Amino acid sequence: MHSTLAQSAPPALTSIAKGKELALFLDFDGTLVEIADGPDEIAPIAGLADRLARLADRFDGRCALVSGRGIDNIEHHLGTVSIAIAGSHGSDIRFASGKGMGQGARSLPSEIEAELRAFSHEHGVEYEHKSHGGALHYRRNPEMGERAVTFAKELAAKHGWKAQGGKCVIEILEKGSDKGSAVRSFMKDAPFAGSCPIFIGDDLTDEAGFAACQELGGVGILVGKRADTCAGYRLADVSSVHNWLEIE
Numbered sequence: 001m002h003s004t005l006a007q008s009a010p011p012a013l014t015s016i017a018k019g020k021e022l023a024l025f026l027d028f029d030g031t032l033v034e035i036a037d038g039p040d041e042i043a044p045i046a047g048l049a050d051r052l053a054r055l056a057d058r059f060d061g062r063c064a065l066v067s068g069r070g071i072d073n074i075e076h077h078l079g080t081v082s083i084a085i086a087g088s089h090g091s092d093i094r095f096a097s098g099k100g101m102g103q104g105a106r107s108l109p110s111e112i113e114a115e116l117r118a119f120s121h122e123h124g125v126e127y128e129h130k131s132h133g134g135a136l137h138y139r140r141n142p143e144m145g146e147r148a149v150t151f152a153k154e155l156a157a158k159h160g161w162k163a164q165g166g167k168c169v170i171e172i173l174e175k176g177s178d179k180g181s182a183v184r185s186f187m188k189d190a191p192f193a194g195s196c197p198i199f200i201g202d203d204l205t206d207e208a209g210f211a212a213c214q215e216l217g218g219v220g221i222l223v224g225k226r227a228d229t230c231a232g233y234r235l236a237d238v239s240s241v242h243n244w245l246e247i248e
């Protein structure tokens with residue numbers, strides 16, 4: 001997965017697509033918004049939804065948020081999002097027109113949720129209810145990480161769901177979608193079709209988005225220091241992303 005190209009910063013936003021029309025796919029946590037101690041403690045910069053709308057206007061609508069959070073949760077933090085958005089790790093897709101794609105996110109069966117909640121109470125990790133699943137967060141007590149990951153993986157396997165790791169988190173969600181499938185879905189339709197896709201993200205789950213962009217003639221931009229990646233470029237942190245996108 002490792003790429004030496006990912007050591008360097010990307011060329012300017014206006015020149016990265018080398019004369020082709022550019023499409024931007026943007027992860028949320030750790031990319032547009034600084035990581036915080038808990039899922040609800042994030043502090044997005046003021047007016048982020050409007051800044052993204054103006055960014056999308058610059059590219060004739062070819063800009064989408066692609067997040068592991070549910071769309072409802074993103075809008076809880078940002079207010080109404082008018083640009084295209086894929087929530088729930090790609091299982092819930094909404095174009096800027098408001099049109100949805102696919103079947104939407106399926107919520108976690110109550111017996112899995114009950115077991116995750118019980119584990120969280122017993123072991124002091126935070127449970128996050130999500131529209132498409134549930135997550136155990138161990139940022140506040142990383143020593144519980146290994147147990148939480150093992151528990152969630154076994155629970156997911158028992159019920160035929162998928163366990164997926166991220167930054168100090170393990171979540172259970174339905175099999176089938178990921179950020180790569182979200183990018184491919186957007187790229188099939190206007191205004192994205194035929195453009196050069198760029199995915200910016202910081203976490204392991206963003207690798208699928210990077211890979212999809214590469215397959216479609218574009219590139220990934222990794223945020224942060226992680227070594228193993230298929231991204232072609234790297235930006236240091238959230239403020240470098242804002243700066244590169246000219247939304248600061």
Ligand SMILES: O=P(O)(O)OC[C@H]1O[C@H](O[C@H]2O[C@H](CO)[C@@H](O)[C@H](O)[C@H]2O)[C@H](O)[C@@H](O)[C@@H]1O
Pocket residue numbers: 027028029030034035036037038039040041042066067068069128130135137139166167168169171203205
């Ligand atoms: O795909 P993303 O938009 O990056 O979402 C990934 C997960 O982000 C959130 O968790 C992460 O951010 C939290 C707030 O900074 C942090 O406390 C946690 O440790 C991180 O894993 C969100 O809570 C998850 O549901 C998303 O899947």
